[in-house]
Amino acid sequence: KFITNLSFDGFALGGETIGYNMPRTLELIEELKPLLPQNKPLYTMGLGANPNDVIEVVKRGVDMFDCVNPMRIARHGDLYQGEIIVTGKNVQIESEENGIISISNSKFKNDSNPLDSHCDCYTCQHFSRAYLRHLYLNKETLYLRLATIHNLRYMMRLINVLRQMI
CATH class of the missing domain: 3.30.110 (Translation Initiation Factor IF3)
Structure with a gap:
């Protein structure tokens, strides 16, 4: 007080x-x-x-x-994923794996889908899950850039939705 x-x-x-x-x-x-x-x-x-x-x-x-996590988790192969759904005054994320996927998972080895089909970021528009997995497993620096672009854009999209709700 x-x-x-x-x-x-x-x-x-x-x-x-x-x-x-x-x-x-x-x-x-x-x-x-x-x-x-x-x-x-x-x-x-x-x-x-x-x-x-x-x-x-x-x-x-x-x-x-504020949080460093979008960049930190990207470095470790974790990427935000999921559709941001607005129902009235409620916002929720519908996703495969509680909103965060691990790109190192072998199930992405031949996955030609974009990381997140609902995302408009450069990474999702141009690269597949399989390619991102390949970059990550081979420690390519391009992976870090693409993963960070995606995670930051995902959070920006979420914040924009939340702003509209206030």
């Missing part, structure tokens, strides 16, 4: 719980949000590892977040 009486331009939530323990993160946001001025932005530091987490915190009134 003391902090809310100071003349800050906004408020940030951080610490080892935020984003790492999502049930507790959501509890904290729900506990603290009513205590904070409604006309000031709320920022969760380091949150955004999973697109579903972003949806959940935005539903609870979080305005900003």
Whole structure:
């Protein structure tokens, strides 16, 4: 309560719980949000590892977040995937594997499909899952670029949808 009486331009939530323990993160946001001025932005530091987490915190009134995960998981062969579906005021992701696929999986060896058929990024428009898998397994630097382009564009598309919902 003391902090809310100071003349800050906004408020940030951080610490080892935020984003790492999502049930507790959501509890904290729900506990603290009513205590904070409604006309000031709320920022969760380091949150955004999973697109579903972003949806959940935005539903609870979080305005900003940041996370290195789109690039970090790309380096390790993990790519965001799934259709962003809007139903009324609800946003959800329908995907093969909870929103993140591992391109190293052998099932992609001969998969000529784009990474995500709903995505308009350069990677999805020009390269197959099999080719991305080949690049990743052979440690080609092009993979890092293409995977990062995709993961960042995926998050941008999600954020644009969420903005429309607010």
